[in-house]
Amino acid sequence: SQQGEEDPQALSIQEGENATMNCSYKTSINNLQWYRQNSGRGLVHLILIRSNEREKHSGRLRVTLDTSKKSSSLLITASRAADTASYFCATASGSARQLTFGSGTQLTVLP
Amino acid sequence: EAGVAQSPRYKIIEKRQSVAFWCNPISGHATLYWYQQILGQGPKLLIQFQNNGVVDDSQLPKDRFSAERLKGVDSTLKIQPAKLEDSAVYLCASSPATGGTEAFFGQGTRLTVV
Numbered sequence: 512s513q514q515g516e517e518d519p520q521a522l523s524i525q526e527g528e529n530a531t532m533n534c535s536y537k538t539s540i541n542n543l544q545w546y547r548q549n550s551g552r553g554l555v556h557l558i559l560i561r562s563n564e565r566e567k568h569s570g571r572l573r574v575t576l577d578t579s580k581k582s583s584s585l586l587i588t589a590s591r592a593a594d595t596a597s598y599f600c601a602t603a604s605g606s607a608r609q610l611t612f613g614s615g616t617q618l619t620v621l622p
Numbered sequence: 623e624a625g626v627a628q629s630p631r632y633k634i635i636e637k638r639q640s641v642a643f644w645c646n647p648i649s650g651h652a653t654l655y656w657y658q659q660i661l662g663q664g665p666k667l668l669i670q671f672q673n674n675g676v677v678d679d680s681q682l683p684k685d686r687f688s689a690e691r692l693k694g695v696d697s698t699l700k701i702q703p704a705k706l707e708d709s710a711v712y713l714c715a716s717s718p719a720t721g722g723t724e725a726f727f728g729q730g731t732r733l734t735v736v
Contacts, residue, residue, distance in 0.1 A: 541722050542722060544724070544725075546727075552729060552730075553626075553713060553715075553727035553728050553729045553730055554665070554713070554715075554725075554727040555727070556724045556725060556726070559723075559724060599664050599665070601725075603722030603723075604722075605678070606677075607670055607672065607677035607678050607720075608720055608722025608723075609667060609670055609677075609678050609722075610655065610667065610670075610715075610722060610725055611667060612657075612664040612665045612666070612667075613664050614663060614664045615663075615664050
């Protein structure tokens, strides 16, 4: 079953604009992670935010986590054509810290 | 450092045939995951190993899927017999310690069942 649901399902923006993707989940978590997947490739880890953290930055990425609303957002600033990919949130929960993925947001950055 | 290796990259089989996928995780990684990703969807966890023990296989269709992790290193995932709905990309990933930490993914095996 999918733990997280991303919103929107698809997003198209111009190069240089910011892109925001949202993730909602259902159960309590240990941490939440964001991954990127280019077409036909494996997933690449972007950033991890622990359940006791509210915001985290990494380069052009900013992640927020609101555990009371069971939601997270990923902001990519000053987007580039190379950022075109699918983005997935994944929650780590359960006794074995199972990593459960959402349905993803397809981001297209137009040059 | 070498990444997660998977083989084959592509496989086409007829329904009711059997197929096996192989995964070699990053050296020293204790946790190994197998995911199924159907086109247009997010990865679905099939099975999670901690060293050579299974810690979660709740979503593995055990009547047709099986997996093992040999000596806590390499892993194989088998489907027997395959159904049309098994067409998907099968992704292997590993993490250095316990589950829930950063996962490193292989390129996946794209299975087409005809």
